[in-house]
Amino acid sequence: MIRSIRHKTAQANSTARAIPEGGACRWRVRDCAIGLMLFFHCAPVLAQTETLLPVPSGQPVHLSDVLLDNNPGELWVRFRFIAPKIGSSVGRIGYDVATKDMEHLCQTLAVPYVAQHQLEPFRVVVSLSDRPIDFGDAAPDATQFFEAYRLEQSRCIWEGL
Numbered sequence: 001m002i003r004s005i006r007h008k009t010a011q012a013n014s015t016a017r018a019i020p021e022g023g024a025c026r027w028r029v030r031d032c033a034i035g036l037m038l039f040f041h042c043a044p045v046l047a048q049t050e051t052l053l054p055v056p057s058g059q060p061v062h063l064s065d066v067l068l069d070n071n072p073g074e075l076w077v078r079f080r081f082i083a084p085k086i087g088s089s090v091g092r093i094g095y096d097v098a099t100k101d102m103e104h105l106c107q108t109l110a111v112p113y114v115a116q117h118q119l120e121p122f123r124v125v126v127s128l129s130d131r132p133i134d135f136g137d138a139a140p141d142a143t144q145f146f147e148a149y150r151l152e153q154s155r156c157i158w159e160g161l
Helices: 026-048 095-116
Strands: 002-004 062-069 076-082 123-129 144-152 155-159
Touching: 076 095, 095 123, 095 144, 095 155
Parallel strands: 076 123
Antiparallel strands: 002 062, 062 076, 123 144, 144 155
16 A cells, blocks of 8 residues: 655544625636636746755655555555756766666655654665656656665664565
8 A cells, every 4th residue: 555645634623614695706707817817827936946855966856645555564665756966877877877866865854754653664675767757657768866765773774675
């Protein structure tokens, strides 16, 4: 079972009226329409301002998602990052440099995250991808690097899987 940390299901303890007393008001509809227009107008700007995480190579890296995966029989916490400059061609960030970035991300982001959420994972996986890819989807044209770690005394210990 895989569950995303960033998305939680809310459950209501009570119900609320779908329509306010006296019926729907036109000004509320107009305000919602204006709000939606502003949202869609500003959404591209907001998407470009994702938080970049500092890594030793200096490449731009941002967190895509965090997944809790019990599928292997133990809890694996997967930290998935987008790093558009990774690759094997000249001028790209290669695996040898990216491993230092992944270890840094494990130590500076995964360790505090696991502690804050009181998780006890069997493994922590840090992955870099040059583009967004849904978990489990095949993408032969994408570059992806993976490293697995076990956590001991708040330290990331590399596991050569």
